[in-house]
Amino acid sequence: MVQASDIVLARRRLTGYLRPTALEATPALGTNVWLKLENTNRAHAFKARGALNAVLALSEAARARGLIAASSGNHAQGLAYAAQVAGVRARILMPLHTPKRKVDGVRQYGAEAVLFGANYDETEAEARRQEQAEGLTYISPYNDPQVVAGAGTVALEILDDLPTVRRVVIPVSGGGLISGMGIALKNADPTIEVIGVASEHTPALHNYLTGSHLPQNFDTLAEALSGDIEAGSITLDISRRVVDRSLLVSEAAIAAAMRWLALEAGWIVEGGGAVGVAALQSGLLSDDSKPTVIVLSGGNVDADTLRRVLTT
Secondary structure, eight states, X not given: OXXXXXXXXXXXXXXXXXXXXXXXXXXXXXXXXXXXXXGGSGGGBTHHHHHHHHHHHSOHHHXXXXXXXXXXXXXXXXXXXXXXXXXXXXXXXXXXXXXXXXHHHHHHTTOEEEEOOSSHHHXXXXXXXXXXXXXXXXXXXXXXXXXXXXXXXXXXXXXXXXXXXXXXXXXXXXXXXXXXXXXXXXXXXXXXXXXXXXETTOOHHHHHHHTOOOOOOSOSTTGGGOSOOOTTOHHHHHHHHHOOEEEEEOHHHHHHHHHHIXXXXXXXXXXXXXXXXXXXXXXXXXXXXXXXXXXXXXXXXXXXXXXXXXHO
């Protein structure tokens, strides 16, 4: 199980490679609301934290075998960057519908980008097959203790900048980010409320936490949150311990949040990264003056998608 001490160690590992991201007060969203700008991180997403921590923690033998991963795009870029830092080979499989910006980002860092599968679940199954067939080292985007610990460093920065925080709103997919952040936040103060948000089309962790059986729909602005969660993933048990509430937002609410972030706040944020703002703006979260941080988890959106959202 990941401990708070693992997250502190991850921060030490990442020092010198990744700078803390800003916490921006945003009164237009409500009293005492801040945005955690992970869209400004390396490769424009929080994923660089977990991927780099995982790669730096590998043995030399594991690195030498070469890395492989499945990703909807942000973990792909994060792992490509981490492989470049460590000087190791990396092959990243991504679904056929992955935004071009994310595919180009992987290649920019020198990794091999392979488009495979109609959806994330097909992509992950193929990456796992290649892992076994070729003896590669698989780095999961969420089901890995070092990835979870690296993601948890987001919470340490929030606690540094806003010690009075009472509520943190976090985008959810496989649960790596909310698991790591939840461990760090609850270790600091068990009364800090940890809220997960996903799209109505990407309810995998929500289903697990609430006992519901909502279907996945891979046609979503929040493609970064798509896909099922591996059976036995460490994030399942962790999230059950640290998540206080799980919310789902509509595609229309995500589009409205993306537009507001671009036109009013001045930030380009992908659909999966904007779900927390969507939850607040659509009334799923109340403006009750609690010091609240909303994590903008990524900013990798294709130009065509952004144009469509902005002109809708």
